[in-house]
Amino acid sequence: MEEEKEESVLVTPGEVLGRASDVKTGRGAYVALHNNTVYASLTGFRRSVSPTPDSPDQRPTVEVIGHKAHGAVPEPGSVVIARITKVMARMASADIMCVGPKSVREKFTGIIRQQDVRATEIDKVDMHLSFRPGDIVRALVLSLGDARAYYLSTAKNELGVVSAESTSGATMVPISWTEMKCPLTHQIEKRKVAKVAS
The missing domain is CATH 2.40.50.140 (Nucleic acid-binding proteins)
Incomplete structure (x- = not known):
């Protein structure tokens, strides 16, 4: 069973969530390939999900859970x-x-x-x-x-x-x-x- 760790850390778009070598990206997160850094793409609470013991990739998944219904978020290309x-x-x-x-x-x-x-x-x-x-x-x-x-x-x-x-x-x-x-x-x-x- 996946273990979820909810952190009461509020993050905003552009905040660094970790290195791509250490964490996988989940909802509300993206990786910038030029520096291999994972960033938040929306405002919400940071959450880390541990992988299953038999998963070949043992990096935890980091995601951002929206803390409220939010409006549109600018993204590259919009x-x-x-x-x-x-x-x-x-x-x-x-x-x-x-x-x-x-x-x-x-x-x-x-x-x-x-x-x-x-x-x-x-x-x-x-x-x-x-x-x-x-x-x-x-x-x-x-x-x-x-x-x-x-x-x-x-x-x-x-x-x-x-x-x-x-x-x-x-x-x-x-x-x-x-x-x-x-x-x-x-x-x-x-x-x-x-x-x-x-």
Whole structure:
């Protein structure tokens, strides 16, 4: 009979659960092949399940049991909607609000690095001309980065700013790939604009 050890240790996405050489991954856990480390993919309680004595693989299985019904969780390859919170010289941070059509219930932070803003002329990207705090962006989740933030990309045509407010508080209208215009003041502001599906 498998022995289950429930630990009252609450873990969150991106937390290290062990080495792949020491533990097997169960529900709510995944292994990062580049460093052979097992991470939690959702918020919940860490649990270790011992193998049966006759099992050829004697590593315990580590899993994360959801502590409550949780909303959507960002995963590499998923498209998210996020609100830009801070823009710095080499990156912008954002709060992820939706994964696909589903809203998230927990706080997930995303980072858009300078090299992930667009596909061309990466070295010429000016973060302050691509995003402003408060902008709503559509982005692709690249990977779980460090400090429990997801690395996001807006490098495809359909990714980027989908909604932005001008300095006068009006919702701006996209007029090109790189510009949005305020309908009230007609002032033009630079952005990395998402292509609207026509």
